[in-house]
Amino acid sequence: MHVTLKTIAEEAGVSITTVSRALAGYGDVNEQTRRRIIEIAERLGYQPNLAARHLRSKRTYTIGMVIPRTAHYSDPFFMELVAGVGKQASEHGYDLLLSAQMQGEEELSAYRRMVAGGRVDGMIVARVLWQDPRIAYLRQVYHPFVAFGRTEDPAHPYIDVDGAEGMYQLVAHLVEYGHERIALIQSPRELAFTADRCGGYRRGLEAFDLPYREEYVIQGNLTRHSGRLAAEKLLALPTPPSAIIACNDLMALGASEAVHARGLRVGRDVAIAGFDDIPEATTATPPLTTVRQPIYGIGHRLVDMLVRLMQHEEVDNTQVLLQPELVIRASSGTPPTR
Amino acid sequence: MHVTLKTIAEEAGVSITTVSRALAGYGDVNEQTRRRIIEIAERLGYQPNLAARHLRSKRTYTIGMVIPRTAHYSDPFFMELVAGVGKQASEHGYDLLLSAQMQGEEELSAYRRMVAGGRVDGMIVARVLWQDPRIAYLRQVYHPFVAFGRTEDPAHPYIDVDGAEGMYQLVAHLVEYGHERIALIQSPRELAFTADRCGGYRRGLEAFDLPYREEYVIQGNLTRHSGRLAAEKLLALPTPPSAIIACNDLMALGASEAVHARGLRVGRDVAIAGFDDIPEATTATPPLTTVRQPIYGIGHRLVDMLVRLMQHEEVDNTQVLLQPELVIRASSGTPPTR
DNA sequence: TTGTAGGCGTTATCAG
């Protein structure tokens, strides 16, 4: 059977109340009694029942996060984020409650279970949508959360990376390397960062007087496979692009496969660039030029901000926009010789 | 405020009991009443308080897992395992409670919090130690768990990969490719799989009449960095090995770095092989020869078994030993020409 | 078919 306060109380010959207070470290317990109680508690391996404690105190010391339940593969973006969030949560004395759900209704009901079910003190929301129902929900019930990503609605707490700027830099970089036909493999429109990143792409083209061509912009769904399909279409065009930017690294890696498969060489015949800088970007062949989002570190900052919000501390800035860092590797080719 | 059964009861003009039964789908509630109650519950967005429910029912529908809290980097082995476990847990209607802790005392107390604190119905134990205090604890309190890895004690439920066989195959493979000086970068002795894998290495050497040399066996700690250090030592020997096997992929990748740094070429001048087949093994340059542990799939199976144990169903086999699969890639060189 | 009452283990209030 489980050791409860009652067990200890009986063993020590005092009331449950006294045991509770002794263990909680209240000052109004006789030093003798306290020591005896603590000794017994340790001997019996007492462990407070957290469900009971939560029921009373409304604090769970748990952070919730819902990640997409994909068919078979683990998404490195989310895994890095989970690692960063988990590490920092633990640093603050919090555990992490993870639920893998299909996007859509299921996901939202997982939010409800966690939040309204009182299982977590706060939520981390990743991969924000344009009109994000999860954020709408959390705002409606006034539950603490921080999002990785912003939307138009200016009021919610977020940390984000300036995708427009990142994309602009990517275009500038490719132009500098001599490219004029730069294609884009786009992320799904419903994602908040899509408009941001695509905007940066367009502004990049304009800034260098390059035309925006409909046929150079293809829709992907963030998976490696969709990147490959998109690149195949691009390469089959009458006038194929000489450079391909993908809205995330996974699609960029898929695009590299398509280039290979056509017997062309990445970085020489076709330049490829991505966005995120997942670990594999470094080790891919050739290594991938990309825009770095320090995902692991962002996980830390998300938790730091969330912890303050949960504890109702002052947070000076709840809208953090990080400047991206262009990471040039071999997949975008070699510098122009002049 | 939170919507409780009481809120609904008042709204519907019935007792809490009736609401509870109506929502739980009991048969003994008037159809009229039930419909009215359900309608109100939905309108008010009722969500059962899970702490209260757990307190009563002792079921949490949560699986616990403690992962090492390393300084800065995410360990791909654990991340893959988390992905597999999380996915399958969700498939069975369970959430995953993650706690990142330093190994040792902290880790054990996280187990206690989860288990004795009643937060989880079962635990997944990864990276089993020789005399594993976590397993000792779980057995002592009769709490359901499944381990990824076995120990001498035959009675606990586990899924494992036959490391001895894997290592043997690795040695055989390298011998076939013409190597006679095969070194080993060993994992920490306290890990259960170390004896297993090292045993396979020794038996491999014996089988091919190769001497076991003390100086060819170096201790690592599973990190990339330790693999690099170990390989540097090996390569600085008067008679350096021509092939290096590491007990995990991360150390093997570190060893590759050391080879590079010395101006040698992996797969040509020195053969390298690892164990695990983490995603990066495929994309590394050159790709890494290794022994495949299907970590993601093992995560699935761990959960499947655990779910049956938690629900006290019959499990025909609670000790599963999987046969490993040798994955030959470029890091071990090219086949001997004859 | 519905309601009353008790308890899960904890913490907080209020007397003694």
Place this chain on the structure above:
DNA sequence: CTGATAACGCCTACAA
């Protein structure tokens, strides 16, 4: 300094 007592929200005999 200590102990009753109530309450958190839910479930379930048992009674009506």
